Amino acid sequence: MSEMLEGALSQLETAAKYTEVPAEVLDALRHPKEVMSARVTIRMDNGSRRSFEAWRCRYDDTRGPTKGGIRYHPDASMEEVITLAFWMTFKCAVVGLPYGGGKGAIKVDPRSLSPHEIERLSRAYVHSFARMIGPDRDIPAPDVYTNAMIMGWMADEYSSMVGYPAPAVITGKPIALGGSLGRVDATARGGFYVLNNLLAQLELDKTQKRVVVHGYGNAGSMIAGLLHADGWRVVAVADSKGAVYCEAGLDPARLSKAKNKSGSVISYARESPGDKVEVITPDEMFALDCDLIVPAAMEDQITADNAGAIRAPVILELANGPVTSAADAILEEKGIRVIPDILANAGGVTVSYFEWVQNRQGYYWTEEEVQQKLRPIMERESTAIWEMAQEKQITLRTAAYVLGLARLTDAIKAHGTQSYFCP
Ligand code: GLU
DSSP, X not given: OOHHHHHHHHHHHHHHTTSOOOHHHHHHHTSOSEEEEEEEEEEOTTSOEEEEEEEEEEEEOTTSXXXXXXXXXXXXXXXXXXXXXXXXXXXXXXXXXXXXXXXXXXXXXXXXXXXXXXXXXXXHHHHXXXXXXXXXXXXXXXXXXXXXXXXXXXXXXXXXXXXXXXXXXXXXXXXXXXXXXXXXXXXXXXXXXXXXXXXHHHTOOTTTOEEEEEOOSHHHHHHHHHHHXXXXXXXXXXXXXXXXXXXXXXXXXXXXXXXXXXXXXXXXXXXXXXXXXXXXXXXXXXXXXXXXXXXXXOSSOBOTTXXXXXXXXXXXXXXXXXXXXXXXXXXXXXXXXXXOHHHHXXXXXXXXXXXXXXXXXXXXXXXXXXXXXXXXHHHHHHHHHHHHHHHHTOOHHHHHHHHHHHXXXXXXXXXXXXXXXXX
């Protein structure tokens, strides 16, 4: 078992100490319900055939159809997909959505493919996994290196397979194909609402408001924009190529422009010669004197090797699993508060749920309505988690797992458990 999956499952065991869980419920949650692996084959632009490893996992569907993104990444693996699906199971429970957890991936570096190759690969994925997905069974969405355009191709492929438009099969689609307004920035906005709701309790220094963002894809660039507009100073930003630092603050819009143009935020330094922008390493960035770190890239970025140097008092996990278990223990020891992924980034799947509801109703909401519905969910659950953490003297992560586990336990018990049959 990978360290990542082991770490995820250890959260389950920790949470079980703080809520009543029958042994058979815990046992059910230790294993995925269904995992499928396939080789997805396409014709490349040069006429050759190439196949790619791919997976989809439906971890648990007790609370509803499984839900979770599909990522395209050269390091993807089945264990990673299972771990991510486990996290989705808890994430959906934490924000009270009527969903179970799923996830999918293709082991590919999409930057090495042409747009036509990516389209063929995305359509081929739907063909290979058609028996697994469906609007009432398993609903994919975007994740790392996948986007609305890819979701549109996938929804289109599924619709042509079943013979009628089936927009609710996938979320994060383009608006023109039944996507929801407010889905693009939902992950960041959800995290932003959580942060603001807990701001007073977190005792953050309101005069400084210096934030460091690790990862400048959808979640990272959107949170940088939201925080900047709210008076935060974005002092450093990193992507997979390196980091840029400017004590006076970086401009998120210009960072996005630099990244779109050159492929990395580090070109911001070249383009802003007068601004005292330095190119630094991500580890140097994590060690900066700042008030908030937002990991918004991949798993396992804050580890036992760099956690000791972190000076920020708060970490808002917009990525899934950015802090390893070993790093978590170090951060706790240092009194650093981690707002856990299954709460902090749950805005994405929440607006995905709104998209699915709109697709099924055939009735579409304004962006304002979407935000008005998202905010109370993020506030309600973050308050509940904060209060539980205080009451039980546990970390916010453990409290989030306890909340999710209690909801999953209720559902699994209601489906029928030993305690039901042998009272
Ligand atoms: N990929 C996102 C996540 O990890 C969104 C999932 C969804 O919208 O279903 O939460």
